[in-house]
Amino acid sequence: MSTAAEIEAVPDAPVPIGADDGPEIRALGIEAVAMTKRFGAFTALDGVNLRVRPGSVHALLGENGAGKSTLVKCIMGYYRPEEGAVIVGRRETPISNPREAHALGIGMVYQHFTLVPGMTVLENLVMARADTPAIIDWVAARAEAEAFMARMPFRVPLDAPVATLAAGEKQKVEILKQIWLDVRFLILDEPTSVLTPDEADDILGLLADMARAGELTILIITHKFREVLAFADEVSVLRRGRLVGGGRVADLDVDRMAAMMIGEATPAAPAARLAGTPGEVALDIRDLEALDDTGEPTLRGVSLQVRRGEIVGIAGVSGNGQSALVEVLAGQRRAEAGHMAVDGAPYAAKRAQMLRHKVCLLPEEPLKNACVGRMSVAENMAFRRFDQAPYARGWFLSKGRIRAAARELIARYNVRTPSPDTPIAALSGGNVQRAVLAREIGGEVEVLIAANPVFGLDFSAVADIHGQIVGARNRGAAVLLVSEDLDELLELADRILVISDGRIVHETAGATADRVAIGRHMAGH
Numbered sequence: 001m002s003t004a005a006e007i008e009a010v011p012d013a014p015v016p017i018g019a020d021d022g023p024e025i026r027a028l029g030i031e032a033v034a035m036t037k038r039f040g041a042f043t044a045l046d047g048v049n050l051r052v053r054p055g056s057v058h059a060l061l062g063e064n065g066a067g068k069s070t071l072v073k074c075i076m077g078y079y080r081p082e083e084g085a086v087i088v089g090r091r092e093t094p095i096s097n098p099r100e101a102h103a104l105g106i107g108m109v110y111q112h113f114t115l116v117p118g119m120t121v122l123e124n125l126v127m128a129r130a131d132t133p134a135i136i137d138w139v140a141a142r143a144e145a146e147a148f149m150a151r152m153p154f155r156v157p158l159d160a161p162v163a164t165l166a167a168g169e170k171q172k173v174e175i176l177k178q179i180w181l182d183v184r185f186l187i188l189d190e191p192t193s194v195l196t197p198d199e200a201d202d203i204l205g206l207l208a209d210m211a212r213a214g215e216l217t218i219l220i221i222t223h224k225f226r227e228v229l230a231f232a233d234e235v236s237v238l239r240r241g242r243l244v245g246g247g248r249v250a251d252l253d254v255d256r257m258a259a260m261m262i263g264e265a266t267p268a269a270p271a272a273r274l275a276g277t278p279g280e281v282a283l284d285i286r287d288l289e290a291l292d293d294t295g296e297p298t299l300r301g302v303s304l305q306v307r308r309g310e311i312v313g314i315a316g317v318s319g320n321g322q323s324a325l326v327e328v329l330a331g332q333r334r335a336e337a338g339h340m341a342v343d344g345a346p347y348a349a350k351r352a353q354m355l356r357h358k359v360c361l362l363p364e365e366p367l368k369n370a371c372v373g374r375m376s377v378a379e380n381m382a383f384r385r386f387d388q389a390p391y392a393r394g395w396f397l398s399k400g401r402i403r404a405a406a407r408e409l410i411a412r413y414n415v416r417t418p419s420p421d422t423p424i425a426a427l428s429g430g431n432v433q434r435a436v437l438a439r440e441i442g443g444e445v446e447v448l449i450a451a452n453p454v455f456g457l458d459f460s461a462v463a464d465i466h467g468q469i470v471g472a473r474n475r476g477a478a479v480l481l482v483s484e485d486l487d488e489l490l491e492l493a494d495r496i497l498v499i500s501d502g503r504i505v506h507e508t509a510g511a512t513a514d515r516v517a518i519g520r521h522m523a524g525h
């Protein structure tokens with residue numbers, strides 16, 4: 001249990017007017033009381049109390065693996081806690097599954113996407129309603145959805161199949177869907193990781209306004225202190241499954257929140273930019289063209305070179321071809337035209353070429369794109385070289401060696417997992433990311449392709465991973481860093497290229513980059 005000294009002023013005022021008290025406020029207040037959740041012998045939540053006032057924006061902070069997602073999944077009825085209760089409004093309310101949570105007006109935007117990829121945005125919205133009739137009046141549904149979209153701060157094309165949307169666009173639809181469903185308590189699990197800062201401000205501003213108007217309550221898991229300071233009223237901090245602090249945001253600052261999150265540990269030093277002249281061209285892309293899933297051009301003649309000892313950043317609003325570029329480099333999408341070469345040799349993203357030229361990949365959504373969820377952490381970490389010594393001799397795989405190598409990587413990259421044998425899908429989002437990073441850059445790297453590599457990571461992990469990427473560059477790797485986070489590119493990249501509508505439209509040196517000029521090019525001007 002947490003000691004009294006560990007707990008900072010957790011708000012303890014009486015719960016203000018709840019939804020049960022009258023029609024003046026729709027927003028729901030929710031309390032989790034003494035919540036304990038175990039996974040086997042591992043205690044992910046240990047007697048956690050959380051009080052979220054109706055009509056407030058409440059931030060839930062904590063390192064990767066602290067138990068944030070587990071707590072909100074207990075509230076949603078996705079997990080059944082061993083102990084504890086959920087109070088909705090003023091009543092203790094058992095919630096045994098997400099359907100019951102939805103019926104109470106509690107919605108959640110998860111770290112992973114829940115939209116049906118084969119359906120359009122409009123179809124996803126319409127089908128999400130519990131009371132969708134057997135025969136749908138699509139004309140009326142479209143008119144309603146168009147009117148709804150017109151009130152929102154950004155547009156998502158209603159007729160686009162969700163499968164063709166980039167991560168940032170899908171995230172917007174996930175959030176829009178919850179507003180469309182009229183939720184009264186909305187849980188957001190790192191909602192802005194794939195949005196540009198402006199988009200994130202737009203959507204959080206909209207949600208915060210709705211909260212202040214008493215229309216809904218927001219519980220947001222985020223690693224971004226800036227968002228907490230700008231939009232949240234209160235914060236609760238978890239560390240290793242316990243509530244260790246919290247209070248009114250107005251009474252806290254970043255240092256105080258960071259100290260609560262990591263306890264006595266010292267955060268990793270920020271990555272250092274090394275001055276040096278880049279070497280030979282290692283990755284050479286010429287006139288690359290590719291189609292998206294609907295057959296429309298998504299890369300329209302992209303040419304770029306990355307030299308040894310250089311980080312080239314690709315900036316762009318999501319959906320402008322950067323995912324396709326990474327997929328082509330990963331062998332997951334066909335190039336219709338153009339050439340790719342690594343170290344002067346033609347490159348077609350075949351596994352043998354990747355191993356020979358030490359091309360390593362950190363794709364976005366690593367659990368989906370770079371892991372097999374039901375296989376163990378150790379097996380996932382061995383994917384790159386499972387059929388080679390020391391993991392394999394002839395036809396035989398050595399489970400002991402795979403496990404021993406994983407233990408070493410788990411320690412070196414600080415992956416929090418109950419054991420190397422745990423299915424990787426059971427790890428927290430940030431720890432999946434670390435496990436994939438460990439696999440990809442734990443050995444020798446000549447070309448590193450990273451897409452949004454710190455998506456969902458806590459601040460000390462961000463510093464850690466940025467340090468690893470810069471370290472790879474300093475050891476001579478050519479790094480292509482695709483990121484929707486301009487701050488990340490400005491911090492790390494030696495050169496920044498802007499991609500817009502499938503073309504490279506701007507190039508600048510990282511050290512002298514002008515954020516406004518980059519933003520203008522990102523917006524297609």
Ligand SMILES: Nc1ncnc2c1ncn2[C@@H]1O[C@H](COP(=O)(O)OP(=O)(O)OP(=O)(O)O)[C@@H](O)[C@H]1O
Nearest residue numbers: 039044064065066067068069070426427428429430
């Ligand atoms: N289904 C599960 N089986 C076993 N362990 C689990 C399961 N789900 C979560 N855990 C463990 O519980 C701990 C808390 O995980 P959780 O996902 O709640 O962390 P988090 O604070 O949301 O982290 P992140 O910021 O990385 O998303 C982690 O150590 C994780 O490995």
